[in-house]
Amino acid sequence: MTRAAFTAALAAALALALAFLVLPVVAIFADTSPGRLVSSLDNPVAADALWLSVRTTLTALAVMVVVGTPAAYLLATRRFPGRALAVTALELPLVLPPAVAGIGLLAAFGPRGILGEALASAGVRLPLTTTAVVLALCFVASPFYVRQAQAAFAALDPSLVEASRTLGASEARTFARVAVPVCLPGLAAGTGLAFGRALGEFGATLMFAGSLQGVSQTLPLAIYASFATDFPAALAMSALLVVVSGALLAALRIGGARWAGPTGAVRLGDDARAARAQTAQPA
Amino acid sequence: MLELRVRRRLSRLELDLALEVGSGALALAGASGAGKTTTLRIAAGLERPDSGTVRCQGEVWFDSRSGIEVPPERRRVGYVFQDYALFPHLSALGNVAYGLAARPRADRERRARALLERFGIAHLARARPAELSGGERQRVALARALAPEPRALLLDEPLSALDPATRGAAARELRELLETASVPALVVTHDFLEAAALARRVAVIERGRLVQEGAPGELVAAPATAFVADFAGANLLHGRATPPPARGELTRVALDGGGLVASTDEASGRVGVAVFPWDVTVERPDAPAAGSQVNRLTGRVTTLTVLGNRARVSVATPQPVTAEVTTASVERLGLREGAAAAVAWKATATRLVPGA
Amino acid sequence: MRRLAAAVALCAALASGCGGSSSAGGPDRIDVAAAASLSDPVTAYARQFGRDHDVEVRVRFGGSDELAAQIRQGVPADVFLSADAVLPAELARAGLLDRPEPFASNRLAIAADPAGPVRSLPDLARPGVVVALGSDGVPVGKYARHAIARLPQPQRVALLRNVKSSEPDVKGVLAKVVSGAADAGIVYVTDARAARAEVHTVALPRSLQPAIRYDAGVAVGASPAGLARRFVEGLRSGAGAHYLRAAGFGPVP
Structure with a gap:
């Protein structure tokens, strides 16, 4: 195949992929005027769903970051028996269908689940609550964060950690003052991916947390519920979700670029920058 | 400690x-x-x-x-x-x-x-x-x-x-x-x-x-x-360099303790003079100076170490200069510790490194 | 280049294959969209109908409202079996269905967790009881809310306060009870009966029962229209009716 023909084939594939991926998104907006989008927020179902989605997603993210960051650090920086198994187990939800996640959460935390009796005796009933939504989001989205965080920590130059130790910092202080700030771009990217996954979560939430306005009916569940009764409202809410997710993606891109900018982390291309700095300031 | x-x-x-x-x-x-x-x-x-x-x-x-x-x-x-x-x-x-x-x-x-x-x-x-x-x-x-x-x-x-x-x-x-x-x-x-x-x-x-x-x-x-x-290849001698007076000329280094050597490297002030033992030849002190061996110093042999078919001969000039020669040369020149000898090397084999 | 051409051809073939499966049934296939509550009898009936008429019958189940919305969006179906009369009538008005007619009736019942606190209707309104209903867009949810609306006000308010999930279809309500997530839910008698190994059924008094009518409609432009019509006919008075009775559905009111 000639080079030109190959380039044409690549371009055709890209055009096909773009058309396929962009068309449904465009279609959502083609049927939704901006006015309709704004007025959909007056609809209590949409407003409650948006607010609930934001609340539960942020709570789930906080839990993921607080627990997932140290866990990822351990996995990335230590070798121990069973580590490979732990990594696989943590990534498993990534490939599980949401329905399986829902069943699994019920089987674990439901009244008939493994922990059901213990939870009941503690007076805790999880299914069909907002807490259940947060648990479902954590379950499906945290692998995205942990994976990314682990990769970021694994790429951390070990001599930075060692330099911190020789400068009198304990392992814990080194983690907080060097590892986390240096890996922040990677951690932010992981947070973004997890946020996206959590915001769009549907199946596991429906199965484990049910669907109730203001309690467990997140934006995707509200879209599904309105789909049959009020299609224009469903469209408006879908558009809302696209806007929120798109804004998030853009913020991540811009934030990531700024962080890795001239004052940011050392990475590829750094030497060129250093060389420029050198010529700019004669010693 | x-x-x-x-x-x-x-x-x-x-x-x-x-x-x-x-x-x-x-x-x-x-x-x-x-x-x-x-x-x-x-x-x-x-x-x-x-x-x-x-x-x-x-x-x-x-x-x-x-x-x-x-x-x-x-x-x-x-x-x-x-x-x-x-x-x-x-x-x-x-x-x-x-x-x-x-x-x-x-x-x-x-x-x-x-x-x-x-x-x-x-x-x-x-x-x-x-x-x-x-x-x-x-x-x-x-x-x-x-x-x-x-x-x-x-x-x-x-x-x-x-x-x-x-x-x-x-x-x-x-x-x-x-x-x-x-x-x-x-x-x-x-x-x-x-x-x-x-x-x-x-x-x-x-x-x-x-x-x-x-x-x-x-x-x-x-x-x-x-x-x-x-x-530990190179000899390192200490001295003070004077830059070449004109284009095409050599840098002169006055060695601490005496002696003057030339180098094709450019430098001035305190320098280290590095020369590899295998670039240094050993001669009888009274031998006539050969053409391009501009750097020639004389002194007494302080150590003579034989390593297989080669030998290291160190001459106090007074700064020690070590030459690596074949054991055959050692015999031919009758080298032994305490004997007088001359060491010589080319200006092109003389590296000047910044040094104390 | 030849290999690329082959790949493109393969993609095209796959795409046309996919396209084929999503269009309405061809000469030897009928696509049926049926309310989730019908899943057991209609599955059995479709299998027999297919054998008897040498035709492939494909049935997809879901909330009636969701199926209707799909038909409205142009997702093809030759036959629509709804758990109410409203949705088929709407589709008929929109020119999408041809003269829908009733083919079965049903009643509501309470499906309760056998290990849970619900043994009677008043139990549903007791504080702390967790109740699941269908969402108000889906027939089972509408019927349940009609029934609840006939309760005296304090009981009605207390019960509605106990509702912790509005499920997209009747199977969702049942699943919440079976998994223990909810103590009880209001479902069709037929679903409670199908799940009798897992749930305790509490009958609702006749005074609360809404009229639950299942209507069937043949899509305008269905092909083969004759077979689709015969499929619906069988539900009214043939083998289909037999399966429906066996599952607990009542005759046409």
Whole structure:
């Protein structure tokens, strides 16, 4: 195949992929005027769903970051028996269908689940609550964060950690003052991916947390519920979700670029920058 | 005093080393993979020996028998990493102040600024490492290592990340720093000239074992093994250079203690004159000067070391110049310790390196 | 290049294959969209009908409202079996269905967790009881809310306060009870009967029962229209009716 023909084939594939991926998104907006989008927020179902989605997603993210960051650090920086198994187990939800996640959460935390009796005796009933939504989001989205965080920590130059130790910092202080700030771009990217996954979560939430306005009916569940009764409202809410997710993606891109900018982390291309700095300031 | 007596099984060799570093620097030299960096890391507590002891200024940092192991953060060593390992998210000032966490805030900043000042980079306090040149990074790394008033200095190839243009000046500064620092300093290098430039004493390790320790001149004059002979290649003479008076002429160096040599390298002021033993020929002191052997010095043979079919002949000129010759030449010239001899080499084989 | 051409051809073939499966049934296939509550009898009936008429019958189940919305969006179906009369009538008005007619009736019941606190209708309104209903867009949810609306006000308010999930279809309500997530839910008698091994069924008094009528409609332009019509006919008075009675559905009211 000639080079030109190959380039044409690549371009055709890209055009096909773009058309396929962009068309449904465009279609959502083609049927939704901006006015309709704004007025959909007056609809209590949409407003409650948006607010609930934001609340539960942020709570789930906080839990993921607080627990997932140290866990990822351990996995990335230590070798121990069973580590490979732990990594696989943590990534498993990534490939599980949401329905399986829902069943699994019920089987674990439901009244008939493994922990059901213990939870009941503690007076805790999880299914069909907002807490259940947060648990479902954590379950499906945290692998995205942990994976990314682990990769970021694994790429951390070990001599930075060692330099911190020789400068009198304990392992814990080194983690907080060097590892986390240096890996922040990677951690932010992981947070973004997890946020996206959590915001769009549907199946596991429906199965484990049910669907109730203001309690467990997140934006995707509200879209599904309105789909049959009020299609224009469903469209408006879908558009809302696209806007929120798109804004998030853009913020991540811009934030990531700024962080890795001239004052940011050392990475590829750094030497060129250093060389420029050198010529700019004669010693 | 920093004292290491350690054994450590590495993947391809066994490190088995006893080293004592007094105040003043010891250069730990050897080929790559000989275990130099591992030794440094063991001293810092970044790696654990299989057995042995590590002591510093009367304190036990590691003792396999009594199970003592002081973690790196409590050893207070100043470690300079090969690539400097500056924290990319902190400014130069932040990097230097990092090791001062235990001090009050104002004190911390004052000391960090004073160190930047001392290294002539106070104006770069706010710059991130990515914005600094190689030489500036090295200074920040040194300032950072010195900030917490370390009990020992450990430097891993401190000049290797610098470009040749800045290396000379950096070497001079570093030597001065190591001589004025009142703590033991261990400097790892794979380059003999660098070792000779930075430290008064050089320890050569070969496959995990210490094979020779001494002043750079001693290593050149009387290498203990063939490896040391090859490795500790160059003679290093000290002197003052006068730049060539006109284009096309040579730099003249007046050697300390007497003697004048010429070099095609350009330099002025204090320099080190490096010449490899295999570029030096030995002649009878009364032999007529041959054409291009411009540099010719006479003196008495101080040592004569035979290594197989070759021999190292050291002549006090008065600075020692060592030549490597065949054992046949030794016989032909009737060389022996105490005999008069002349050493000669070309101006083109004379490297001038910045030196004290 | 030849290999690329082959790949493109393969993609095209796959795409046309996919397209084929999503269009309405061809000469030897009928696509049926049926309310989730019908899943057991209609599955059995479709299998027999397919054998008897040498035709492939494909049935997809879901909330009636969702299926209707799909038909409105142009997702093809030859036959629509709804758990109410409203949705088929709407589709008929929109010119999408041809004269829908009733084919079965049903009643509501309470499906309760056998290990849970619900043994009677008043139990549903007791504090702390967790109740699941269908969402108000889906027939089972509408019927349940009609029934609840006939309760005296204090009981009605207390019960509605106990509703912790509005499920998208009746199977969802049942699943919440079976899994223990909810103590009870209001479902069709037929679903409670199908799950009798897992749930305790509590009958609702006749005074609360809404009229639950299942209507069937043949899509305008269905092909083969004759077979589709015969499929619906069988539900009213043939083998389909037999399966429906066996599952607990009542005759046409």
